[in-house]
Amino acid sequence: MRIGELAELAGTTTRALRYYEAQGLLPARRGANGHREYDQSDLRLVSEIRSLTGIGFALEETRPFLDCLRTGHPTGDSCPASVAVYRRKLAELDELIGRMSAVRERLRDQLALAELPFTTPVCPTSAGSDLDHGDNAEDPDR
Amino acid sequence: MRIGELAELAGTTTRALRYYEAQGLLPARRGANGHREYDQSDLRLVSEIRSLTGIGFALEETRPFLDCLRTGHPTGDSCPASVAVYRRKLAELDELIGRMSAVRERLRDQLALAELPFTTPVCPTSAGSDLDHGDNAEDPDR
DNA sequence: CTCCACCTTGACGCCGACGTCAAGGCAAGG
DNA sequence: CCTTGCCTTGACGTCGGCGTCAAGGTGGAG
Numbered sequence A, B: 001m002r003i004g005e006l007a008e009l010a011g012t013t014t015r016a017l018r019y020y021e022a023q024g025l026l027p028a029r030r031g032a033n034g035h036r037e038y039d040q041s042d043l044r045l046v047s048e049i050r051s052l053t054g055i056g057f058a059l060e061e062t063r064p065f066l067d068c069l070r071t072g073h074p075t076g077d078s079c080p081a082s083v084a085v086y087r088r089k090l091a092e093l094d095e096l097i098g099r100m101s102a103v104r105e106r107l108r109d110q111l112a113l114a115e116l117p118f119t120t121p122v123c124p125t126s127a128g129s130d131l132d133h134g135d136n137a138e139d140p141d142r
Numbered sequence C: 001c002t003c004c005a006c007c008t009t010g011a012c013g014c015c016g017a018c019g020t021c022a023a024g025g026c027a028a029g030g
Numbered sequence D: 001c002c003t004t005g006c007c008t009t010g011a012c013g014t015c016g017g018c019g020t021c022a023a024g025g026t027g028g029a030g
Helices: A003-010 A014-022 A040-054 A059-070 A080-115 B003-010 B014-022 B040-054 B059-070 B080-115
Strands: none
Touching: A003 A014, A003 A040, A014 A040, A040 A059, A059 A080, A080 B080, B003 B014, B003 B040, B014 B040, B040 B059, B059 B080
16 A cells, blocks of 8 residues: 555554654555555554554654564564563653642642632731642652 | 843743743843843742743743732732633643553553563464563562 | 953754645546 | 646754854953
8 A cells, every 4th residue: 555545544644654764663665656655564563653652652662662563573562672661651651640740739739729719818927938838848859 | 130140049041031031921121231130029920930830831821920920919829810720730730640540551551461471472482481480570560 | 451251132953743835756537 | 638646855844942152242350
């Protein structure tokens, strides 16, 4: 099949496919007229790329999965390199979720405070720099 | 004070401050020589920008908070527009955390599967396929 | 006077993953 | 033959938030 068809089947664009090729992720055979020629295995590769990037993987991170598929493995994550990416990504995700949850807490508290009609606007006596009178005193920086 | 001092006090760079000004977030008075002139209220504004962007707000989203401070309110979130941004951001955050948690689950499951020694691969008749006699199954979660 | 640190504006670079336009080739149908 | 539709390569645009360089102005110390 040609690039347009593959793009449609994979639910992406020809531009994206050419980009993947330029990144060395999706080498393409060429027909006599110079047109790129793809088959089902390429559709499989593109699907792998799409599903991985779809859940937050960078393009570069999909490479091990593609190599894995290309070397005949049944799934892209059947290889150690892919599993390593999984592990790393999972750790990143946990880190990110943790930070975002902390922000969420702070935000929730701030929202609650900000929604109070008219309580303690310029509240005297209490030195006003302690807006973290909640629970956490951890990790002041970063 | 001048831009360099403000930058240092606020823990940022002169480039960033000029950028904020270009975005209309931090208008600056000018001295006779054309140099930007700032005071404590500007430091307050920059601090507001930094703390908000630091927890994931886009620059543009800090605008209501700055307007709020500039109109004399004690905190940047004392105004309805700011509260609205809070609400929106909190919703975004919940959405994001939700999606990421879902991805995390999928990833965890995939990782668990991918880490299983050798079940139904195309593995070419490898008799001694038990090369995983080490410590597999280490820390399946997290 | 020079030197130096600071300031000014302008403009290009960067990152990722493409979008979009330009200019042209090639095959099939009317 | 001409149009239509797909394909090709090349190259610039996008978004955010600045970094970095260039070329020049200014004010105070030595």
